[in-house]
Amino acid sequence: xxxxxxxxxxxxxxxxxxxxxxxxxxxxxxxxxxxxxxxxxxxxxxxxxxxxxxxxxxxxxxxxxxxxxxxxxxxxxxxxxxxxxxxxxxxxxxxxxxxxxxxxxxxxxxxxxxxxxxxxxxxxxxxxxxxxxxxxxxxxxxxxxxxxxxxxxxxxxxxxxxxxxxxxxxxxxxxxxxxxxxxxxxxxxxxxxxxxxxxxxxxxxxxxxxxxxxxxxxxxxxxxxxxxxxxxxxxxxxxxxxxxxxxxxxxxxxxxxxxxxxxxxxxxxxxxxxxxxxxxxxxxxxxxxxxxxxxxxxxxxxxxxxxxxxxxxxxxxxxxxxxxxxxxxxxxxxxxxxxx
Amino acid sequence: xxxxxxxxxxxxxxxxxxxxxxxxxxxxxxxxxxxxxxxxxxxxxxxxxxxxxxxxxxxxxxxxxxxxxxxxxxxxxxxxxxxxxxxxxxxxxxxxxxxxxxxxxxxxxxxxxxxxxxxxxxxxxxxxxxxxxxxxxxxxxxxxxxxxxxxxxxxxxxxxxxxxxxxxxxxxxxxxxxxxxxxxxxxxxxxxxxxxxxxxxxxxxxxxxxxxxxxxxxxxxxxxxxxxxxxxxxxxxxxxxxxxxxxxxxxxxxxxxxxxxxxxxxxxxxxxxxxxxxxxxxxxxxxxxxxxxxxxxxxxxxxxxxxxxxxxxxxxxxxxxxxxxxxxxxxxxxxxxxxxxxxxxxxxxxxxxxxxxxxxxxxxxxxxxxxxxxxxxxxxxxxxxxxxxxxxxxxxxxxxxxxxxxxxxxxxxxxxxxxxxxxxxxxxxxxxxxxxxxxxxxxxxxxxxxxxxxxxxxxxxxxxxxxxxxxxxxxxxxxxxxxxxxxxxxxxxxxxxxxxxxxxxxxxxxxxxxxxxxxxxxxxxxxxxxxxxxxxxxxxxxxxxxxxxxxxxxxxxxxxxxxxxxxxxxxxxxxxxxxxxxxxxxxxxxxxxxxxxxxxxxxxxxxxxxxxxxxxxxxxxxxxxxxx
Numbered sequence: 001x002x003x004x005x006x007x008x009x010x011x012x013x014x015x016x017x018x019x020x021x022x023x024x025x026x027x028x029x030x031x032x033x034x035x036x037x038x039x040x041x042x043x044x045x046x047x048x049x050x051x052x053x054x055x056x057x058x059x060x061x062x063x064x065x066x067x068x069x070x071x072x073x074x075x076x077x078x079x080x081x082x083x084x085x086x087x088x089x090x091x092x093x094x095x096x097x098x099x100x101x102x103x104x105x106x107x108x109x110x111x112x113x114x115x116x117x118x119x120x121x122x123x124x125x126x127x128x129x130x131x132x133x134x135x136x137x138x139x140x141x142x143x144x145x146x147x148x149x150x151x152x153x154x155x156x157x158x159x160x161x162x163x164x165x166x167x168x169x170x171x172x173x174x175x176x177x178x179x180x181x182x183x184x185x186x187x188x189x190x191x192x193x194x195x196x197x198x199x200x201x202x203x204x205x206x207x208x209x210x211x212x213x214x215x216x217x218x219x220x221x222x223x224x225x226x227x228x229x230x231x232x233x234x235x236x237x238x239x240x241x242x243x244x245x246x247x248x249x250x251x252x253x254x255x256x257x258x259x260x261x262x263x264x265x266x267x268x269x270x271x272x273x274x275x276x277x278x279x280x281x282x283x284x285x286x287x288x289x290x291x292x293x294x295x296x297x298x299x300x301x302x303x304x305x306x307x308x309x310x311x312x313x314x315x316x317x318x319x320x321x322x323x324x325x326x327x328x329x330x331x332x333x334x335x336x337x338x339x340x
Numbered sequence: 341x342x343x344x345x346x347x348x349x350x351x352x353x354x355x356x357x358x359x360x361x362x363x364x365x366x367x368x369x370x371x372x373x374x375x376x377x378x379x380x381x382x383x384x385x386x387x388x389x390x391x392x393x394x395x396x397x398x399x400x401x402x403x404x405x406x407x408x409x410x411x412x413x414x415x416x417x418x419x420x421x422x423x424x425x426x427x428x429x430x431x432x433x434x435x436x437x438x439x440x441x442x443x444x445x446x447x448x449x450x451x452x453x454x455x456x457x458x459x460x461x462x463x464x465x466x467x468x469x470x471x472x473x474x475x476x477x478x479x480x481x482x483x484x485x486x487x488x489x490x491x492x493x494x495x496x497x498x499x500x501x502x503x504x505x506x507x508x509x510x511x512x513x514x515x516x517x518x519x520x521x522x523x524x525x526x527x528x529x530x531x532x533x534x535x536x537x538x539x540x541x542x543x544x545x546x547x548x549x550x551x552x553x554x555x556x557x558x559x560x561x562x563x564x565x566x567x568x569x570x571x572x573x574x575x576x577x578x579x580x581x582x583x584x585x586x587x588x589x590x591x592x593x594x595x596x597x598x599x600x601x602x603x604x605x606x607x608x609x610x611x612x613x614x615x616x617x618x619x620x621x622x623x624x625x626x627x628x629x630x631x632x633x634x635x636x637x638x639x640x641x642x643x644x645x646x647x648x649x650x651x652x653x654x655x656x657x658x659x660x661x662x663x664x665x666x667x668x669x670x671x672x673x674x675x676x677x678x679x680x681x682x683x684x685x686x687x688x689x690x691x692x693x694x695x696x697x698x699x700x701x702x703x704x705x706x707x708x709x710x711x712x713x714x715x716x717x718x719x720x721x722x723x724x725x726x727x728x729x730x731x732x733x734x735x736x737x738x739x740x741x742x743x744x745x746x747x748x749x750x751x752x753x754x755x756x757x758x759x760x761x762x763x764x765x766x767x768x769x770x771x772x773x774x775x776x777x778x779x780x781x782x783x784x785x786x787x788x789x790x791x792x793x794x795x796x797x798x799x800x801x802x803x804x805x806x807x808x809x810x811x812x813x814x815x816x817x818x819x820x821x822x823x824x825x826x827x828x829x830x831x832x833x834x835x836x837x838x839x840x841x842x843x844x845x846x847x848x849x850x851x852x853x854x855x856x857x858x859x860x861x862x863x864x865x866x867x868x869x870x871x872x873x874x875x876x877x878x879x880x881x882x883x884x885x886x887x888x889x890x891x892x893x894x895x896x897x898x899x900x901x902x903x904x905x906x907x908x909x910x911x912x913x914x915x916x917x918x919x920x921x922x923x924x925x926x927x928x929x930x931x932x933x934x935x936x937x938x939x940x941x942x943x944x945x946x947x948x949x950x951x952x953x954x955x956x957x958x959x960x961x962x963x964x965x966x967x968x
Contacts, residue, residue: 019816019828046811047814048808048809048811048813048814049808050808051651051808052816053647056819063818064829066816067814069808069814069815069816070815070816070818071647071650071816072816072817072818073643073819074669074670074673077640077643079640080639080642081643081644081647081650084608084633084644084646084648084649084650084651085647085648085650085651086647087606087633087644087648088604088606088647088648088652088653089651089808089809091809092651092808092809109637109640110636110639110640112636113635113636113640315626315629315630317626318625318626319626321627323627324628325599325625325627325628327596327599327628330592330625330628331582331764332580332763334582334583334584335378335382335528335582335583336580336581336582336763337381337383337384337581337582338579338580338581339384339573339574339577339578339581339762340578
């Protein structure tokens with residue numbers, strides 16, 4: 001019922017709800033919303049077959065702004081609710097909108113298990129490295145030493161790298177993009193949508209109120225050529241103003257090198273479809289924070305049966321084996337006797 | 341082999357008997373009790389069971405902590421409890437004897453595995469420098485010493501089983517012996533052994549030999565002067581019966597609810613004692629379109645179930661106390677989203693990890709009130725193992741009709757206990773299906789058609805259930821307060837006041853849609869016993885005893901804890917004394933007192949075991965004495 005061919009043509013406007021968007025002026029969330037609303041008409045999917053599910057946090061207001069079905073749930077639990085929706089209704093397209101606190105702190109467990117099960121979900125993780133809605137505490141992706149209201153002497157916690165985390169959980173699709181590049185965001189979201197199974201896209205998103213310019217060093221127009229390492233399937237990984245730098249793998253570790261030093265043949269050729277996640281993981285370790293050259297693009301895109309399909313296959317197999325359920329037979333399936 | 345003379349030993353007719361099998365947790369006592377129960381059920385006895393086992397899979401062998409017991413009450417008439425005191429105690433070791441002897445009925449029978457009463461085992465059980473078999477402490481009882489271990493080893497020799505393995509068949513020896521003692525048929529158990537152990541023929545053979553040896557020992561050893569017969573129960577209503585545990589009945593009730601609602605079931609659950617068997621049972625029935633998911637935690641279990649409900653399934657989660665704590669936030673979300681959802685709580689001893697395998701009813705106030713904000717949730721309780729079937733259907737009916745989470749309260753005793761259950765005629769079960777919204781329900785200011793997710797049915801106050809995939813009804817809902825009708829996020833104070841009252845009124849209004857509480861009071865008593873949940877059997881049995889003494893007492897039992905039945909205030913006010921027996925420290929009694937300003941008194945028990953009929957009886961008799 002949801003095939004591309006039957007979806008009527010829509011425009012960006014058709015995907016916007018009548019609700020006033022209430023993020024702070026200048027928030028990176030606006031550009032992500034625009035990218036999604038611009039992408040949706042291109043996907044040829046019906047609005048009524050689309051569900052946006054979120055948890056709690058600034059990003060989690062997102063579903064209110066989409067003219068689709070949607071649930072703004074509770075803190076950290078969006079993957080759990082979305083799993084129920086996607087498994088009960090494999091015909092739907094279920095998106096999860098979450099943030100670094102929602103997905104990686106209070107909801108860390110659900111995220112890991114959604115990735116492990118490979119539920120058919122498109123997860124967009126807005127990473128701004130701060131708690132915005134609660135007005136500025138450090139998050140699980142904040143750099144160590146972060147001075148915030150709850151850490152006046154600097155945070156002591158070592159941060160997560162969301163891409164490493166997802167690859168460690170053997171996620172079947174993992175990508176990274178940033179809020180300053182709409183075209184790249186749309187491409188990553190499209191790829192994630194097209195992936196069958198759990199797709200996680202980390203978006204570096206600027207919180208201009210509580211953590212302004214956190215990604216400036218790598219995402220500003222001027223910095224991008226030097227600081228972003230584009231991952232493109234089948235191509236040698238190179239970056240820099242004149243593509244003078246590249247990535248090699250030695251002893252299982254990825255390393256940035258000057259191409260002139262090693263020669264172009266030794267550069268790593270990116271393979272999204274590589275079954276083993278170790279190399280993708282190694283790439284994710286190139287940067288420990290947005291202060292050194294950081295890979296963006298699709299780290300991993302492999303095929304693995306999605307959970308909802310497997311669940312449905314078991315239902316079909318059960319009917320084939322036992323016939324459709326018959327309540328009267330079930331109730332008499334144990335040993336019975338008659339009182340007359 | 342049996343000789344003719346022994347066969348002629350007299351068979352004494354009993355109207356009922358209570359037997360307790362007790363041994364080490366590795367001795368297979370639950371299985372032994374369960375098999376004896378099944379044979380008795382097939383014979384047509386009425387029965388009730390009480391499994392009682394430790395939380396540890398294998399507690400230290402031979403210790404009191406490791407004792408596992410299974411009590412079964414068999415009868416030729418209608419019974420409602422597993423019996424207060426066993427007539428026969430089978431004790432497989434000294435610890436089992438020590439842990440259970442105090443419960444034995446006066447002049448009861450003890451059958452011990454005498455091989456297990458060596459010095460070391462006696463000491464482990466706390467019998468230091470003494471042996472209960474020889475020190476005269478059991479003089480009030482009839483004691484039969486049977487060397488079950490050695491007889492089992494001897495009997496199983498032809499199977500070629502190694503002695504260490506053969507010894508494990510001794511529970512089948514005990515089962516055979518007790519089956520002879522109570523004239524149970526051999527065939528169902530022999531067939532079951534083949535079915536269960538058929539894949540390991542040597543084990544099947546050893547168990548068969550041990551079982552037959554136990555039976556033959558009873559018949560030939562001339563140890564027992566007579567054996568007994570408990571005839572089929574004639575007083576049971578006509579029909580086809582099956583022996584059912586509460587958890588199985590609950591699972592079947594949920595399957596039935598899905599069929600009656602014409603909706604697929606989705607169970608999100610995390611393993612927890614004593615609720616896991618519902619997950620196990622439902623997982624077998626995928627051919628009914630039942631989706632079961634063992635979630636990563638309790639929160640994910642209910643979250644996925646709620647998501648499935650949003651998408652048009654009947655979402656269910658099953659748990660026990662610690663899990664109910666974790667699900668609380670999502671129950672609040674379900675209250676706010678106003679979606680159908682079943683939360684099945686199989687109560688166990690608390691707080692915290694508490695007594696995982698023991699029964700209790702101390703989650704009532706949590707079920708009623710345990711959420712932040714004004715978050716009313718209907719609560720339904722099951723009274724007997726078989727009644728779990730109907731409680732599940734009733735809960736689903738309310739959840740679907742009123743678009744609300746419903747908590748179903750069962751407990752460890754109902755979950756694992758079993759009784760004969762008259763299988764209902766499917767056509768007698770209610771149609772609980774409700775329609776999904778398919779059309780816009782509002783005209784906007786611009787004259788265009790709109791869908792308002794919180795525009796309520798004027799009668800039920802339920803909001804429309806519009807599932808994804810429905811054209812034109814796209815809408816967003818969430819845990820933030822919503823405007824009345826339109827459902828957009830609203831921080832308006834007056835709207836929050838209105839919405840809070842509407843949610844409360846919706847649940848309160850269910851009172852008009854449930855039957856009035858029935859009072860069993862044939863004689864015009866002035867004392868009312870008011871119960872809920874699994875105390876049903878003990879209260880009914882206690883009431884029978886009191887009435888047998890010519891005293892008057894009334895009994896009412898609550899299926900619905902929220903809302904309470906519409907006539908309950910009138911009922912409790914019409915009695916001079918209201919006594920509320922509960923396996924907690926007085927929870928329903930608080931509700932009754934606060935709701936109706938009635939001076940109800942609690943009768944509390946917190947011992948991890950159900951009430952005995954005699955405890956109810958004594959408490960009420962004391963009331964009478966105190967009055968005079």
